[in-house]
Amino acid sequence: MARYGTSPEDDATRVSMPEHRDYVMTSMVVQNQVEGLEVRLNDDGSWYAVPPELDTCAILAGGLLQVVTNGRVRACLHRVKTPSNRDRFSALVGCMPVQGSTVRAMAELVSEDHPLMYRPCDPYEYVRFQFSEEGRRSKDALKAFCGVAKDEHVEA
Ligand SMILES: O=C(O)CCC(=O)C(=O)O
Numbered sequence: 001m002a003r004y005g006t007s008p009e010d011d012a013t014r015v016s017m018p019e020h021r022d023y024v025m026t027s028m029v030v031q032n033q034v035e036g037l038e039v040r041l042n043d044d045g046s047w048y049a050v051p052p053e054l055d056t057c058a059i060l061a062g063g064l065l066q067v068v069t070n071g072r073v074r075a076c077l078h079r080v081k082t083p084s085n086r087d088r089f090s091a092l093v094g095c096m097p098v099q100g101s102t103v104r105a106m107a108e109l110v111s112e113d114h115p116l117m118y119r120p121c122d123p124y125e126y127v128r129f130q131f132s133e134e135g136r137r138s139k140d141a142l143k144a145f146c147g148v149a150k151d152e153h154v155e156a
């Protein structure tokens with residue numbers, strides 16, 4: 001559960017949580033009455049507001065889903081913007097694989113035309129990497145952690 005007070009982190013833009021991608025498989029967000037969640041749907045730079053509707057939740061793709069789908073489903077870039085000066089509460093449930101599991105691309109989604117993009121990985125190692133100095137510094141933490149280089153051969 002998160003609470004966003006009436007004054008956002010950045011007063012000029014009213015962005016309360018800067019843009020990011022969640023590292024989980026999927027995250028479920030329930031917004032309680034007050035709007036704020038915005039998602040990027042394409043690469044043209046525009047943001048789309050996800051309205052808070054009664055009895056609905058938003059499901060966002062996270063980084064691990066990008067690994068499983070071999071990059072076909074991209075982790076959703078999102079942010080929280082609170083323009084209306086209202087106190088905002090949201091609840092977020094992140095879906096993570098069990099400890100000790102390995103996350104890998106589905107074999108059906110790897111082909112000559114669509115080569116393996118990410119090495120099989122330990123999801124919790126990825127979480128640790130995300131929060132490490134190196135992870136925080138990298139532009140694309142998923143790629144830096146388990147991305148397959150162009151001429152690299154990896155057994156999936
Ligand atoms: O509060 C929201 O609507 C989203 C929060 C979020 O993106 C996060 O906690 O990762």
Ligand SMILES: [Fe+2]
Binds near residue numbers: 020
């Ligand atoms: Fe998020």
